[in-house]
Amino acid sequence: MSTDKMQMRLTLMVERAAQVNGKGLATDCAGRRHSWAQLADRVARLAGGLRSLGVKDGDRVAILALNSDRYLEFLFAVPWAGAVFVPVNTRLAPPEIAYWLNDSGSEFLFVDDTFVPMLEALDGKMASVRQVVYLGDDAAPNGLHDYESLIEGQPPIPDAGRRGDDLAGLFYTGGTTGVSKGVMMSQTNLVMNALNVTPIFGIDRWTNWLHAAPMFHMADGAGAFAVAMAAGSHCFIPGFEPTAAMAAIQQYRPNHSVLVPTMVNMIVNHPAVGDYDISSLKHVLYGAAPMPAPVLERALQLMPGISFIHGYGQTEAAPFLSALDPRHLDEPGAPTERRNSIGHSGGAIEVRVLDENDLEVPANTVGEICARGMNVMRGYWNKPELSAETLRNGWLHTGDGGYMDEDGFLYIVDRVKDMIISGGENVYSAEVENAMHQHEAVAECAVIGIPDETWGERVHAVVRLMEPGTVSAETLIAFCHGLIANYKCPRSIEFVEEPLPLSGAGKILKTELRKPFWKGHDKGVN
Numbered sequence: 001m002s003t004d005k006m007q008m009r010l011t012l013m014v015e016r017a018a019q020v021n022g023k024g025l026a027t028d029c030a031g032r033r034h035s036w037a038q039l040a041d042r043v044a045r046l047a048g049g050l051r052s053l054g055v056k057d058g059d060r061v062a063i064l065a066l067n068s069d070r071y072l073e074f075l076f077a078v079p080w081a082g083a084v085f086v087p088v089n090t091r092l093a094p095p096e097i098a099y100w101l102n103d104s105g106s107e108f109l110f111v112d113d114t115f116v117p118m119l120e121a122l123d124g125k126m127a128s129v130r131q132v133v134y135l136g137d138d139a140a141p142n143g144l145h146d147y148e149s150l151i152e153g154q155p156p157i158p159d160a161g162r163r164g165d166d167l168a169g170l171f172y173t174g175g176t177t178g179v180s181k182g183v184m185m186s187q188t189n190l191v192m193n194a195l196n197v198t199p200i201f202g203i204d205r206w207t208n209w210l211h212a213a214p215m216f217h218m219a220d221g222a223g224a225f226a227v228a229m230a231a232g233s234h235c236f237i238p239g240f241e242p243t244a245a246m247a248a249i250q251q252y253r254p255n256h257s258v259l260v261p262t263m264v265n266m267i268v269n270h271p272a273v274g275d276y277d278i279s280s281l282k283h284v285l286y287g288a289a290p291m292p293a294p295v296l297e298r299a300l301q302l303m304p305g306i307s308f309i310h311g312y313g314q315t316e317a318a319p320f321l322s323a324l325d326p327r328h329l330d331e332p333g334a335p336t337e338r339r340n341s342i343g344h345s346g347g348a349i350e351v352r353v354l355d356e357n358d359l360e361v362p363a364n365t366v367g368e369i370c371a372r373g374m375n376v377m378r379g380y381w382n383k384p385e386l387s388a389e390t391l392r393n394g395w396l397h398t399g400d401g402g403y404m405d406e407d408g409f410l411y412i413v414d415r416v417k418d419m420i421i422s423g424g425e426n427v428y429s430a431e432v433e434n435a436m437h438q439h440e441a442v443a444e445c446a447v448i449g450i451p452d453e454t455w456g457e458r459v460h461a462v463v464r465l466m467e468p469g470t471v472s473a474e475t476l477i478a479f480c481h482g483l484i485a486n487y488k489c490p491r492s493i494e495f496v497e498e499p500l501p502l503s504g505a506g507k508i509l510k511t512e513l514r515k516p517f518w519k520g521h522d523k524g525v526n
Helices: 011-021 034-052 071-081 094-104 119-120 149-150 187-201 218-228 242-252 261-268 294-301 324-331 334-340 384-390 429-437 473-481 510-518
Strands: 024-030 031-035 060-064 083-085 108-111 131-134 169-174 182-186 208-211 233-236 256-258 283-286 307-313 321-326 349-354 367-373 396-404 410-417 421-422 426-427 441-450 457-465 492-496
Touching: 011 071, 011 187, 011 218, 024 071, 031 034, 031 182, 034 071, 060 071, 071 083, 071 218, 071 421, 083 094, 094 119, 094 169, 094 182, 094 261, 131 149, 169 187, 182 187, 182 510, 187 218, 187 233, 187 321, 208 334, 218 233, 218 256, 218 307, 233 242, 233 421, 242 261, 256 421, 261 283, 261 294, 261 441, 307 324, 321 324, 321 349, 324 334, 349 396, 384 396, 410 429, 421 441, 421 457, 426 429, 429 441, 429 510, 441 510, 473 492
Parallel strands: 024 233, 060 083, 060 108, 083 169, 108 131, 208 233, 208 256, 256 283, 283 307, 457 492
Antiparallel strands: 024 031, 169 182, 307 321, 349 367, 367 396, 396 410, 421 426, 441 457
């Protein structure tokens, strides 16, 4: 059966939710509450508003805004109007934003109150943008179209019917290691991702999803589309801040969310955590870093029965590839190292660990994690050579080094291109970080390679402790010697008291940590 006949289209999610749960709560945000029937009507009217602005089939429509119910409506109204959405990273500087807009050829831009002031810095730099829509509640600034007026002033229009391999969105990679790339996501890619994540994340009609992670990122997008497919509910905070998150959990009573370990740590160890009831959370997806054992124990005290699901993926895979169901940790005979696994592949995703010739390696052998399935991107926008290289031989080459054990559990060791080579030995920083995170005093840790005259590169750790000054560098290094080979252990440790810098995806920005050490060098490796 073709994907066209299978109705692989995002807008079907809204149509079905209105059909099976029309009176049920769809969105709850800043005092605005809409049922699925109301949301479907608003999406169809907003699509009409987009058409009235001149949006045509295949046009790119960008959004630069914090989390809200209107962001969710945008994600469905754009394809309903026949166009392609382009979520923009809210943490970018104006020149980077201009690059994303110009590279994608976005002709229409949605902005909220936070980013209206940035329009001045972008003036004259947005070569393709010709219409700007204001998402806020105040009167629209001069020259901007008002979001609610676009909805109120238009009758609902029929769905444009984009489906299958039709382009749905351009999701740009963070650009933390170079120029950002526009990942082309088809309708089928995003629908299949929702189908893959629904069972492992426990998403159903009774899910209430808190959008705390940024909605421009695919990790939260996976939840957005899966919850819509299940006709569940959405609640929102503009962006993550621990007090705001705790207040939202108490107010909206969500049971699902995406929270990276840094976010969980900031919540459960916040001095005011006892002032809020956060017990409603039952399923939390996390990734980007291991969950430190003390953080997990504290979270289980505050949220009894919560299930922390360790997920793995990347933008190019829409983004889900694998996840560890925590019940696997309680299986008889489960090895202790399984807690560091990223679990089994999704139900409709083929994952293999391949060598440099794209041949599968034996179990427990490190190679490159590769995947294929209907969730894998069409390619990179206007980058055919890079697309061909990344998707060579029919496999998505993730760039992540890892291995799979004899039971099919996947383990990540490091970015293939981000290894530390010390004295001729390959050191995978994630393996060192996993060892250090087993020490109860460690809250955060990032391991990087820094120049060394003797070894070429030296294994260096940047560590934030639960309580500053409670453990020495020598103690942590000795602790690692008991868990991993000597050549893998840090030779130096730098302690910091502030949280480590994060990308929009919640990953530690190792490029920023490396900069002081590699300044004056021609390249970032020795």
